[in-house]
Amino acid sequence: MIKRNRVGILFVISAPSGAGKTSICRAVMEKREGISFSVSATTRPPRQGEVNGKDYLFVSRDEFQQMIDRDELAEWAEVHGNLYGTPLLPLVKKTDAGEDLFLDIDVQGAGKVLSYFPNSVGIFVMPPSIQVIHQRLKGRGTERPDELERRISAAKREIAQFHMFHYLLLNDDFEQAVADMCSIVDAERQKTAYLREVWW
C-alpha cells in the first residue's frame, strides 16, 4: 500500500476587513484535521476574549523592535497604527513537521510571505460587494466612523491586488465559502510539490 510523507502547507489567507476570512478558517479547522492558525505577533492591545499566544502574541513596541532586530519575523508591517508581524521559526518548524497552517494576514504582509515561501498558497477572500463590507464592519460595532471610512478605502485598494493570490474565494454564502475553502485544502494536500517521499 502506498504511503506518503509530505511537508506541511502554508495557506496565506487575506481579505479586506469584514470579508469574513477568520470565521471561514475556523469552520474549516473544525472539519479538517492537521491544520491550525499560525500565531502572529502584534503591538495592538487585546480585544475582549482574545488570548495571548493563541489569537496573537501580544508584545510591547520594544519587544517587537527586538524581534525585528534579531530577524525573527518573516514580515512585519504597520496597519491602522499598530505593528503586526509573522514569527518565522514556528512556521518553518510546523510545516517541516507536516502540519498545515492558516496564516491570517493583511494583504501587505501576504505579499511578503508569499515571496518568502514560494510553496505557500495564497487565498484572497472576496466579499460579494462593498456594501456588504460596510454592513459587516458596522455590525461589529467596534469601529469609529473615521476608522470605518479608512477601512473601506483600504478594502478597495486591497481588492485591486487579488491577482497576487493563487485563489479567489467568494464569500457570499458562508456555508458555500467553507466548502470552497475545504476543497482548496483537500486539493492542495494532493499536490506532488509537497511530497518528500513516496513508498510503494
Next chain:
Amino acid sequence: MIKRNRVGILFVISAPSGAGKTSICRAVMEKREGISFSVSATTRPPRQGEVNGKDYLFVSRDEFQQMIDRDELAEWAEVHGNLYGTPLLPLVKKTDAGEDLFLDIDVQGAGKVLSYFPNSVGIFVMPPSIQVIHQRLKGRGTERPDELERRISAAKREIAQFHMFHYLLLNDDFEQAVADMCSIVDAERQKTAYLREVWW
C-alpha cells in the same frame, strides 16, 4: 455582486492501466456541471460499446498521418502498437468558451500536453499497489498474457514519472477518489490564473 469570467481548465488525467482513471472522471462529470471529456483520435479499433466521436475519433492510419502533417494534433504517440493523438482545435475552442475538459491520456502524451498548455492541470491517478493493477487488468478479461505482462512493466515505468503531474490522486477507495477529484476541480475553478475579467 461580483461576476467572474474565466477560461476553461484542461485537466490532463493520466495513470497506469487499471488505475481506474476513466471511471473516476465519469463519476465526477455526473456530480459537476461544465466539464466533459476531450475526444482523442486513435487508429485502434473500437471496443464493444465505444461510440465514434464520443469515446474516440476512430480513424485510419492514413487519416491519422494527414492530421500529423497538417499540425492538427497537440501530441501523438504510439502506445501498444496503436496511434493515439489529441486534436488541438477542440481543446482551444472549448476552453476558450469557458468549458472545462478532462483529457484522459497516457503518461507519454500527458508530458507533451502539459508542456504545450502551461496552464493545464496534470493529475496522476495512482493505484494502491502493483497487485491491484494486476487484478484489475485480469478482471477486465480483455488482455492476453503477454499483453498483460507488457502493461505491468509499462505501469512501473509510468509510476516513476508521477512528479511530472501537479496532483497525485490515490485510487484506493473509489468514492474517496471521486471526492478527491471533485476537490481538485472545485479548487482549480477558484484559481485567479484562469480569470479573464472580474466585475464588482
